[in-house]
Amino acid sequence: MHVSRDLAHYQQDMAETTGQEGAKGGPHYTKERLKYSPEEEARLERKHFWRIIDAFRYYRIHVQEQVKRAERQFQSLPQHHQDLLPDVLSNLARIGQCADHNQEVLQAIVHNSLHMFENMEYGEREDPRKIRPSSTFDMDKLKSTIKQFVRDWSESGQAERDSCYKPIIQEIQRLFPSDQYDVSKVSVLVPGAGLGRLAWEIARLGYMCQGNEWSFFMLFSSNFVLNRCEKVNALTLYPWIHQFSNNKRSSDQTRPIRFPDVNPQSLSLNADFSMVAGDFVEVYNEPESWDCVATCFFIDTAHNVLEYVETIWKILKPGGVWINLGPLLYHFENMANELSVELSYEDIRTAMVRFGFHIEVEKESMQTTYTENDRSMLRYVYDCVYFVVRKPAELQYFNGQNEDHLQNSPPAAKSPRREGPDSPT
Numbered sequence: 001m002h003v004s005r006d007l008a009h010y011q012q013d014m015a016e017t018t019g020q021e022g023a024k025g026g027p028h029y030t031k032e033r034l035k036y037s038p039e040e041e042a043r044l045e046r047k048h049f050w051r052i053i054d055a056f057r058y059y060r061i062h063v064q065e066q067v068k069r070a071e072r073q074f075q076s077l078p079q080h081h082q083d084l085l086p087d088v089l090s091n092l093a094r095i096g097q098c099a100d101h102n103q104e105v106l107q108a109i110v111h112n113s114l115h116m117f118e119n120m121e122y123g124e125r126e127d128p129r130k131i132r133p134s135s136t137f138d139m140d141k142l143k144s145t146i147k148q149f150v151r152d153w154s155e156s157g158q159a160e161r162d163s164c165y166k167p168i169i170q171e172i173q174r175l176f177p178s179d180q181y182d183v184s185k186v187s188v189l190v191p192g193a194g195l196g197r198l199a200w201e202i203a204r205l206g207y208m209c210q211g212n213e214w215s216f217f218m219l220f221s222s223n224f225v226l227n228r229c230e231k232v233n234a235l236t237l238y239p240w241i242h243q244f245s246n247n248k249r250s251s252d253q254t255r256p257i258r259f260p261d262v263n264p265q266s267l268s269l270n271a272d273f274s275m276v277a278g279d280f281v282e283v284y285n286e287p288e289s290w291d292c293v294a295t296c297f298f299i300d301t302a303h304n305v306l307e308y309v310e311t312i313w314k315i316l317k318p319g320g321v322w323i324n325l326g327p328l329l330y331h332f333e334n335m336a337n338e339l340s341v342e343l344s345y346e347d348i349r350t351a352m353v354r355f356g357f358h359i360e361v362e363k364e365s366m367q368t369t370y371t372e373n374d375r376s377m378l379r380y381v382y383d384c385v386y387f388v389v390r391k392p393a394e395l396q397y398f399n400g401q402n403e404d405h406l407q408n409s410p411p412a413a414k415s416p417r418r419e420g421p422d423s424p425t
């Protein structure tokens with residue numbers, strides 16, 4: 001595993017896109033990242049690219065193996081038990097068919113990904129037809145990516161988007177109203193943009209918006225949906241077939257979703273929307289360049305969340321705002337050989353204030369879901385933290401240098417719109 005600094009510009013049809021993709025990872029205990037020669041970087045980058053392409057191609061075999069296992073288990077039951085439920089095997093066959101269909105969509109995504117980066121070619125596979133086995137880890141990532149289509153680009157994801165994206169979008173509109181600002185000049189960055197819907201919605205309102213994403217799983221998929229899917233609800237996925245437990249009805253497992261629920265190409269011609277590939281902290285180092293940074297379910301993806309806070313502080317213009325919604329489900333917790341600092345929200349808040357951020361809005365209990373299967377017998381609710389913090393227009397407090405400010409101001413006093421758990425969001 002490595003950190004790449006190669007530039008990989010991903011060209012979007014609707015807006016020119018520049019960016020960087022880093023196959024991040026690797027032992028990360030020190031601040032210094034491993035440095036490789038440019039040739040080694042390029043080799044590792046290619047290897048990572050093809051590993052993810054392989055995962056997309058292997059999906060069907062992986063799911064068919066799960067289905068076969070389920071068939072074997074059922075067929076090992078006493079015959080009189082099997083006879084009680086004559087539909088079980090046909091339901092399993094149906095799951096197999098749904099997996100075949102998902103594979104067709106994944107093939108289309110792969111097909112459109114091979115040359116998606118304008119400044120980066122990944123060569124050709126020696127034996128392009130050969131399907132190579134993938135790890136369970138990569139298969140899990142791929143299944144999560146399939147569920148991400150529900151969240152971002154299906155009608156079934158509307159309620160979830162309302163709970164996660166709407167508060168952020170409304171805040172942007174409150175802070176930068178179109179009757180007071182030329183919104184096309186208000187720059188909004190969405191790090192960890194996933195399949196791009198939040199960034200797209202912000203651009204749809206006329207703001208200059210850039211999504212940033214690191215994962216090839218997400219980048220391949222967002223490229224496909226944003227650039228190749230014009231017809232509303234023309235495509236189908238079966239996102240729940242991988243869930244064999246907690247189904248009330250067999251048909252719940254094989255129910256489809258359609259996407260995209262809107263035409264992603266319907267942005268106005270002068271919309272300024274782009275996606276940039278790469279590691280947020282590596283790509284964004286231009287100081288004072290953004291009016292707004294909007295993070296949704298993102299800050300817990302950090303090895304060191306303070307690095308994100310520091311980067312956001314640096315790249316915001318004086319007077320710029322950071323809007324955040326999400327939990328703290330630290331992605332690297334318990335991962336071998338990975339640095340992971342699991343700070344509480346209280347600690348992050350202290351650090352933000354010490355950097356100099358002014359807390360303008362703070363809600364410690366915003367209930368949301370994330371790629372929820374709304375028919376499952378097991379459903380998770382995230383009790384998210386939401387905040388809006390501002391980098392002051394005139395910098396007085398920086399890097400904890402003004403301790404008095406922190407000590408003299410109890411948290412609530414700095415939060416004019418602090419609201420308790422019972423407050424409507």
Ligand SMILES: C[S@@+](CC[C@H](N)C(=O)[O-])C[C@H]1O[C@@H](n2cnc3c(N)ncnc32)[C@H](O)[C@@H]1O
Pocket residue numbers: 151164191192193194195212213214215218278279280281295296297298301302
């Ligand atoms: C939990 S997902 C949230 C996606 C999206 N914001 C949403 O709300 O649906 C976190 C995203 O951040 C991306 N990510 C993680 N580390 C990143 C980094 N260092 N730079 C850019 N993106 C990153 C992941 O690939 C993933 O797509």
